[in-house]
Amino acid sequence: MTQTNQTDRQDQTNQANRPNCQEQEQELIKTLQGNLPFEENPYEAIGKSLGLSEDEVVEMLKALKASDRLKRVGAILRHQKSGYTSNAMVVFRTEQAMTETVGAVLAASPLVSHCYERTSYEKWPYNLYAMFHSRNDCEIEAFVESVAEKYKITDFEILYSVRELKKTSMIFYKT
């Protein structure tokens, strides 16, 4: 492989003049932000488009995973389509000493996908947030009420999503 200068690198297209590792990695990340190519062997197809072998693509994927930048290569479902039509953000105000206990209880529920402790304000006093998904509202309400009763939580709100205004994945490198 020959050394290339910056100008060559920008418009190089063949395998003889490859961009450096960091650029290759950025190209791979850009590709992965979209859909995998509809090919029987997607890593090989990605490799082809980036001038890499399938082995090289796999090595780079593993490196991205090892550095915790890549969570996974997988499917994001349209959950409404899969029967989870009831989606709510539930917010609780818990006593500081109870937050961890209640957080763990919420996290253990299969209805909950995300659970976070967040900053609270005088006008919005809730500190514990959980995202609920279910096939019906009743299931969410019954669970939330049982948790509130058990842990003597008087302040909580169930915020159903009235409308999805946007849902996309993050784009890290501008194209």
Add this chain to the structure above:
Amino acid sequence: MDDMNLDDTNIKLLNLLQKGLPLEKNPYGALASQLEIDRSEVLARIKDLVQKGYIRRLGGTFNNAAMGYTSILFGISVPDRIFEPVAEYVNSFKGVTHNYQRNASLNMWFTFSFSQPAEKDLLIQGLKEHFEISEIFEFPNLRNYKLNVYFNLEDR
């Protein structure tokens, strides 16, 4: 259309795809053996599930923080009469990945990821100056108890 239209193989496939493809050569070959179908059928089923809208996207999911980004949840109170233009303004930011209208005093909730604090300042400034929105709350995440966007389609 709902989940009743999914056969057992598609349900298993969707569960496997949500967990993530193997980071090994020939990933659909591995799925094919697990599902006891041909690799060509794995691809055909994936295409169908994407086309029918069950799969929103099949690709990489990245960790914002490890990529050098900060993500903050915002809750704001938007008057009904300007709800649509505000939604359009907020959605115009690339770093806004999720935005929901909710039934509460804070009726618009969105997540914003940014690498420079100036990007966040710009978004807030626009809300205040163009739309005169005063109730803008930032809810950074202080502790993560669970992050698992996995829908078990077999558990029904």
